[in-house]
Structures are given as structure tokens and as C-alpha cells.
Amino acid sequence: MGSSVNAQCKCGYGATDLFIGGGMSNFTTFCSFPIFCKNCQQLQLTNLLAKHPDCPHCQSREIVAYDEDELQQAPGNDIVTSWNVSDRLGRILQLTDGEYLCPLCKEFNLKFEEGDMHWD
Ligand SMILES: [Zn+2]
């Protein structure tokens, strides 16, 4: 059910196999999605369906999901991945091929692309 994305920035920052979504058995309570943590300034994955989503690195709740406008400069034309949690979060989580905030250089040069991994 879930899929993965890779993230790559011109500055050299990269992250591979970022899991998006949930599994067959836990998709009602678990949705993995990339977030930017304002506290430790990192891109991390967290469970957005948790009661209080936080940064797995520093446990801060000062996090912004990567589908939020403040992390995107220009939306892309194509959807790289999407995950429908509209019944729980009121929106469809999606990443496009647009330009996103890089956690390292803080420029809007981060690009997501479809990863190789699919999981259930
Ligand atoms: Zn953090």
C-alpha cells in the first residue's frame, strides 16, 4: 500500500527510501510522511496519524509536514506520491515534483522523486 520517495537537493543533501503511507494492517492509525522539524532543522519521517505527531529525532512538536505551503516554493505539475487520509486529517497528503525547502541549505531546491520501494 505504501510507497517511498527519494529527496535530493542541489547542495548535495539527499535522503532515500522515505516511506509514505501505511500498511495493510495499520493504515487507520499509521501514516508515515516527511516533516521538517523546526527545532533540530532536519527532515524526518513521522506518523502523522499519531495523537501528537512529533520529531522522532528530538521529540519536538514544532514540525511541519512537507505538503504544507510554507515548505514549497512552487508546486510541481506532477504528483510524485499521494496518500488519502482525508477522513482523518481532512486532506490528501501529496508531494509533487515542485521545489521544497532543503533542511540543509535552507533553499527551495529540494526535489522529491518516486522511490523504488513499495511495501504493504
Ligand atoms: Zn527534531
Ligand SMILES: [Zn+2]
Ligand atoms: Zn540543499
